Amino acid sequence: MSTEPGYYKDGEFGIRLENIMTVVNVATPHNFKKMIGFEAVTLVPYEANLIDTTLLNQQQCDWLNEYHTKVRTVVGAEMQRQNRTEGHEWVHTKTKPLCSSAASFMASAAVLLTALYISLINRVC
Numbered sequence: 001m002s003t004e005p006g007y008y009k010d011g012e013f014g015i016r017l018e019n020i021m022t023v024v025n026v027a028t029p030h031n032f033k034k035m036i037g038f039e040a041v042t043l044v045p046y047e048a049n050l051i052d053t054t055l056l057n058q059q060q061c062d063w064l065n066e067y068h069t070k071v072r073t074v075v076g077a078e079m080q081r082q083n084r085t086e087g088h089e090w091v092h093t094k095t096k097p098l099c100s101s102a103a104s105f106m107a108s109a110a111v112l113l114t115a116l117y118i119s120l121i122n123r124v125c
Contacts, residue, residue: 003038017046043071045094053099061099068095 001023006016019042026037045068053061072095079088 001038018042040067040070043075045071045091046098048094048096048098051098056099065097065099068097071095 001021002018003021004016004018006014008014019040021038022041023036024039026035028035046064051064056064072091076088076091076095079085079091
């Protein structure tokens with residue numbers, strides 16, 4: 001099955017994103033029975049230059065970054081298995097986080113604080 005969300009402005013332009021999906025069983029945090037969802041089969045990164053991340057809310061940003069992580073993991077591993085170094089590098093470049101999430105912010109802050117702490121310790125000692 002495919003999903004094809006799109007937007008069209010009469011007489012001006014249109015854009016559509018299409019992905020091939022498969023139906024999967026999903027677990028929910030509630031006790032509903034037999035819920036289904038969709039999982040992407042097409043694992044191609046979205047082009048960062050075409051996305052205005054300032055228009056995304058945190059949930060959308062997290063979804064996009066998680067999707068790119070999946071693309072990097074699955075496709076990157078296949079590129080490595082096939083010894084396709086150039087393709088592997090391309091996948092890693094195209095699947096970098098597009099917008100900040102709380103987790104990536106905290107990770108960056110931890111690295112910065114650690115570097116600052118080490119710098120201060122070196123000055124004191």
